[in-house]
Structure formats: structure tokens, C-alpha cells
Amino acid sequence: TRSTRPQRMLKAVQKNATKGNPKSVISAIDYFCKHSEWAMNVGDEKGSILDSVVTEVNPSTVLELGTYCGYSTVRIARLLSPGTKLITLEFNPANAAVAKQIIAYAGLQDKVILVEGSSGDLIPQMKERFGITTFDFIFLDHWKDRYLPDIKLFEECGLLRKGSVLLADNVICPGTPEYLEYVRKSPRYESKYFPAHLEYTKVEDGLEKSVFLG
Numbered sequence: 001t002r003s004t005r006p007q008r009m010l011k012a013v014q015k016n017a018t019k020g021n022p023k024s025v026i027s028a029i030d031y032f033c034k035h036s037e038w039a040m041n042v043g044d045e046k047g048s049i050l051d052s053v054v055t056e057v058n059p060s061t062v063l064e065l066g067t068y069c070g071y072s073t074v075r076i077a078r079l080l081s082p083g084t085k086l087i088t089l090e091f092n093p094a095n096a097a098v099a100k101q102i103i104a105y106a107g108l109q110d111k112v113i114l115v116e117g118s119s120g121d122l123i124p125q126m127k128e129r130f131g132i133t134t135f136d137f138i139f140l141d142h143w144k145d146r147y148l149p150d151i152k153l154f155e156e157c158g159l160l161r162k163g164s165v166l167l168a169d170n171v172i173c174p175g176t177p178e179y180l181e182y183v184r185k186s187p188r189y190e191s192k193y194f195p196a197h198l199e200y201t202k203v204e205d206g207l208e209k210s211v212f213l214g
């Protein structure tokens with residue numbers, strides 16, 4: 001049967017990247033998406049903004065919602081201090097299987113805990129299953145209608161502390177209007193929009209960075 005787009009992306013990484021070299025894995029995926037097939041990775045333009053926020057925060061506890069093929073997982077994990085791990089949640093088992101192999105090809109498997117399941121089920125389990133008290137950095141890139149219910153879940157589960165940083169992809173395209181209204185109106189967050197474009201296109205999109213004020 002015909003391969004899937006994530007499987008073709010993995011093949012492109014294995015063909016064009018250097019094992020153990022995260023930068024070459026990132027470049028191989030970006031090349032594949034620009035010249036072969038578009039895919040919903042955060043991409044190089046928004047990815048550079050992601051890099052700068054991760055570097056600024058230098059987090060000890062990290063959560064990513066929506067692994068997809070592991071592109072942003074590799075971008076984040078390559079910047080983490082030694083001994084720091086990131087937890088990434090993926091709902092779709094086929095995507096998780098590809099992501100696992102792409103993360104391993106980059107040599108970052110020891111810095112990543114990939115969990116299959118829905119964010120709504122897994123977020124309340126973070127403390128007991130992974131010994132998390134609070135997250136320093138959260139990257140939201142999963143189903144766009146889950147951003148708002150999940151940020152409320154973070155608050156209810158006591159997973160945010162004064163200064164926790166949430167960075168959300170796709171706040172313009174596909175768009176997360178309810179989430180944007182919530183973080184921009186709430187006195188409990190200091191929010192800032194980083195304008196960019198939908199990955200590999202000229203369509204307007206951007207990232208919203210929201211700092212929890214406690």
C-alpha cells in the first residue's frame with residue numbers, strides 16, 4: 001500500500017541527514033517540505049522564533065503538545081541543558097512511530113519522552129507519572145480547539161508557576177481565536193504576538209507567547 005507523508009518524510013531524513021546531527025535533520029525536513037511535499041511542521045521561520053524563546057527560558061521542565069513527526073521536538077531538545085528532558089504528547093500512533101525514529105536519527109532519544117495519548121487525558125497525569133511539579137516551558141501545536149481547554153487544565157492541575165512560558169503555534173492559521181482572546185484578556189497572563197507565516201508558505205501566521213503571572 002502507498003506510503004504516508006510522514007513515512008516519506010522519514011525516508012528523506014534517512015537519505016539526506018547525518019545521523020546524530022540535529023541541524024541536518026531539521027534542514028532535511030525543511031528541504032523536503034519546501035521542494036517535495038508540504039507538511040505541518042512549525043517550519044524554519046517560526047522555528048527560529050521557537051529557538052529564541054527556548055534559549056531565553058532555558059527550561060528545566062518542558063512539555064510539547066502535538067509531536068507530529070518530531071520536527072519541533074528536535075528543534076527544542078537540541079537546545080536543552082544536559083540532563084533536561086522534554087515530554088511530548090502525540091495522539092496519532094502512526095505519527096508517533098515516525099517521530100520516534102526521526103528523534104532517534106537526530107540522536108536526541110535520551111532527551112525526549114514521547115507519550116501517546118490525548119492531551120486531555122495525559123495532562124492530569126503529569127505529576128504522578130513524570131514527577132512534574134510545574135512546567136517552565138510549554139509548546140502548544142496540537143489540535144487548535146484543544147489549546148483553550150488544555151491551558152485551563154494546566155491551571156486546574158497546578159502545573160503553572162509564576163513565570164511559566166506558553167508558546168502557541170498557528171494562532172492565525174488555522175487559528176485559535178478563543179485561546180487568543182483568553183490569554184490576551186486574562187490578568188493572569190502577559191501575552192505577546194510574534195508575526196510570521198504559515199510554514200513553507202506566504203500565508204500570515206504567528207506564535208503567541210504567554211507568561212503566567214501566578
Ligand SMILES: O=C(NCCNC(=O)c1cc(-c2ccc(F)cc2)cc(O)c1O)c1cc(O)ncn1
Nearest residue numbers: 040041042066067091092141142143169170173174
Ligand atoms: O496534533 C494533532 N493534529 C495536528 C495538529 N496540528 C495541526 O492541525 C496544524 C495544521 C496546520 C495547517 C495549516 C493550514 C492548512 F491548510 C492545513 C493545516 C498547520 C500547523 O502548523 C498545524 O500544527 C492532533 C491530532 C489528534 O487526533 N488529536 C490531537 N492532536
Ligand SMILES: [Mg+2]
Nearest residue numbers: 042141169170
Ligand atoms: Mg503547528
